[in-house]
Each structure stands twice: as C-alpha cells, then as structure tokens.
Amino acid sequence: MGEFSFIQWIRERQKRRKDVIVGIGDDCAAINVSSYKLCLITTDMLVDGTHFDLEKCTVRDVGRKAIACSISDVAAMGCQATVAVVSICFPDHTTEKFAQELYKGIWSIADKYDIEIAGGDIISGHSPLCINVTMLGRDEGLKPVRRSGARVGDMILVTGTLGGSLLGKHLRFEPRLKEGLILNKNFTIHAMIDISDGLTADLNHILEESRVGAILYEDQIPVSEAAVKMAEKSENTPLYHALSDGEDYELLFTLSKGQAKKAMASHFFDRGMISCIGEITRGRGIQMKFLDGKTRRIKPQGYEHLKP
C-alpha cells in the first residue's frame, strides 16, 4: 500500500457535506462557514498502549473511538459537530487491510453524526499506531458552554452512569452530542465538561476554572454496572470507580436549582438519563456527603498524562 493510493481509496468512499467546498485531496479543506458565528475546534491524540490496546480491541474500535472522543468535546460545549480532519501515523509494515479497517471505524461513527472527514495526513514511523482527530463545530446560534461559568448554589448534574468504562464503554460509548445540544438550547447551563479524566478530576476542572467548590452526595452518584463489576476484581469500591475512572464520556454540568428541577422533570430525557449529584459551594475543593451522614473532603482522582 502506498500513501497516495490509500488516500485515493479514502476519497472515493468519503461521504460529502454540502458546506464542505474543498474536501480530501488538496493542501487544505475549505468549509463554508457563513452560517456560523463561532467555529468550535478541538483536537485529540490517541496512541496505542495508552488510549487503546490493539491486543484487546480491533483497529475498527480505534477509529470509532478517535472520532467519538472529539464529538464528545463539541458536545461538552453544547454545540454541533460538523467536520473533522484525521492524522494517522501507521507503524512500519502496516497492511492495507489494517489501514482500511481503521477508516471503516472512523466512518461508522462519522457518518452517523453527519460529520465529513474533510482532510488529513497519513504518515508512517517506527512508532505505535497514533491517531489525531481535529473536530470542528458550529455554534447553532447558541452560546458555547464553558467550564468557567459554575456559580455558588448551582446544582451539579451528570448524564448516564459512571465507572468501569475499561470493561467496554471506553470503546463503544455514544457521545452525548444530542444531549449537549438539548441542554444548551432548552436550559441555561452555567458550566459543562465531558468526563474523560474521571468524575472528580473533571469536576475539579470546572471548579478551578469557575473558582468555586462542590459537595457531592454519595447516594446520588449513578454508579454503573460496569463499576460494580470492576470492583469485584479490583480492591476498590464501585463508588471509587464511578468517581475516578476516566473515559465515560458523559456530560457533567451545572445550572441553577430552578433550571435543574426543570431539566430533571423535562420530557427531553428518559428516566435515569440525568442525575443530580451535588451542589456548587463557596469553599474550594470537593466534599462528599457519605451514606453515613458524614461530610468529608475527597481528592480529585483521575488520569493525568506525564505524571512521573
């Protein structure tokens, strides 16, 4: 397989959007942004051995995950994902079939969300498989929701259930794009983030950017079945996994008590789709009200790169 013949193979199969004026095959792609006020942009790099393990998943899973992670970032701003560019470093001696399978994974989710892969870069190196996705998004006439807007007295809500994503969800999660847009369109969301590092770690990002603290209620944390399963094998509790495991790609957001009540009661979300797990407080850091009635500080735990 050569770089150019592979690019040709991709080009022939790529679904096109009307607003992508120049797609794959030129020095740049060109997108008609006259319907945008703001253009959102996010970039995510995934490398074999850190974000996935090709001995435990298929290369198609990898392609799917790379796109889904970036969609999730646009979802966390409450905006619409539109166009992506994808760079791939293939290890030496990669076969054509392997490369094509990666792209089939990419398309399996990009097509579903009507995202055009408008360009990219295909290289090779003495390195593990590495894939980088940059995703563009459109504001849809809405204000992008930042991490920094949480206010004292806000309720803290989360979509879905948490923990144990390593058992499968980290590969097969559905990015909460629809939910992010519904939230941003119909409620006044003060702050939002997607849970990639872990609930407490990502909550901490909101707290630091907003210069506030939080209290969580143990009995309200939506612990997933996977977290329970993980705890059977690990030395930790299901709660620990729900608080600390990364890559659930659920949305974590804050809004006023009144808005939170409306959101919890709204017809937009199925029962259990969103949970109210805590409250924004004046003091810094995270506290938790445990089932025993006691309130203690907890440390944000989660994944961080480059730590020794």
Place this chain on the structure above:
Amino acid sequence: MGEFSFIQWIRERQKRRKDVIVGIGDDCAAINVSSYKLCLITTDMLVDGTHFDLEKCTVRDVGRKAIACSISDVAAMGCQATVAVVSICFPDHTTEKFAQELYKGIWSIADKYDIEIAGGDIISGHSPLCINVTMLGRDEGLKPVRRSGARVGDMILVTGTLGGSLLGKHLRFEPRLKEGLILNKNFTIHAMIDISDGLTADLNHILEESRVGAILYEDQIPVSEAAVKMAEKSENTPLYHALSDGEDYELLFTLSKGQAKKAMASHFFDRGMISCIGEITRGRGIQMKFLDGKTRRIKPQGYEHLKP
C-alpha cells in the same frame, strides 16, 4: 511535570488574538468567524525518525517546523493562517524543560505570523515524539487556489530555489504565506501546491487533479546551493535533488502566459524570487526539455509514506 501544570504554563504564555473567544483550557476553542466566508483547515503530523531526527536537531526546531509546515499548506491555498491547535505525544520520561523548549519553537513562528495556539492535547506514550498541528485559515475574500485548476498552456512557476533541504532548510524554511496571498490577490492563479514531497511529485499532484501534463525546462529550474552541496556527497546531480528532494516548502503554481509575464515583471517579487520553469500540456505525465535540446519523459520522484 504533570499534564495540567504544563498546560497551565502554556496558557500563561500564549499570546491571544481578539477573534479567539475561547482559547486554551476548555473542551473546545471557539473562534469568531463572522469575517470568514470560507474556513480553511489543514492538519500535519510529524514523528521523530521520519520528519525530524532529535539527534540532529533541537526540539525547538521541531516545534518551529510543525507550525511552519501547516502555515505552508494555508499559503498553498493563497489564504491567511489564523489559529492552530497542537497535539503532542511525549515519550515517557520527558522532562519539563524539553516540553517547554518544544513550545518555545512553536511560539517562535506562531507569534511571527500572528497565529494563536488556541488549544491542543498533551499525552504521553511508549513512542517517539509525535506532534500534530491543525491550522485554520481565512479566505480573506479570495477564492482558495486548488490543485485542480491548471489549464493547458499555463506557465508553471515556483518560488525560491529547490533541492537539498535536508542540509537545513527543512527545519528553517520560511513558509511562503505572504507570497501566496500576494499571488492570490493580484494574479489569477489557476493551481497551486506547496513543495513538500518534491518538485516532480507535487507537480504530479497538480497534473493528476487537473488532468493535464507538463513540460519542464532544465535550464529554468532554480537549483539551490544546497542541492549542489548535496550532489557532492550523493551519487546524484544537483538537478536530481532540485527535482526530487522534499520539504523545500516553496510554492508551485500555474497561471496563463499573460498573467505569468505580469507576475515575473511585477514589483511584488525580488529578482529570482519566482521562476518560470515549464508549461502545462495536453498529454499526461511530465516531460523535460534537457540542456542538450532533447525532450524526454521523467518520472515523478519524491517522498511517499507507507511504500514497502
């Protein structure tokens, strides 16, 4: 060094543009694109051992090159580079100083061209240093110049001199952003590309996209001093290096004979800054008129990834 403290270090030093509404530190960056009709986007991945060699260059060189390559792609569309996002996979045990030096290289050229690094991703892995830059560009009210517009009878022009970039230019080249914009604003450029794979290889991209052929004149090829030096050590001629070496990042473009004459005579370019090296023909492939007066077909030669 931790991921978050390094991101904080970057954030404090990043120069801001007014049109970047949300910069580093959120799930996405947000750019005010109300002055854009088209948004250009290009992405480039560079990996140690393939695009640079940390035993032969500094990590600051790497940061500079990564940004410069992407600027060059926007230049090749005749548009203006504006905002970038940067993903980096650091090898395990990377020091803080090394990571900071990389960013100093990034800023050394981004600041010069008023490009804001509006976001990114910092990861680590059991892998060589890998850096991905996605660059956005603005159309500036101009039509982006594609590869596919070359017409029979067009003259083929190139900026600068060619060959031997491995002796240093591949790290220190100045992207032809200003020249690309001047060309697009003042002349009717039919097709343009930047020379990253090599003159004949990149010319071939234009020819294939435009479904035309070309004839080059040996005596008009602007052979660089570096190509001459390379030839002293290699078994090839300086001409061979000028035709085949990659990473000169000069602009290769076609325009009508009349427009070419105007461009060659214009005050926009210093003497020798642009050369007319050939002509677009009806037949496919590339021919060359050699100094001996004979015309022969030549094969596009240049760098291609993934070739066995």
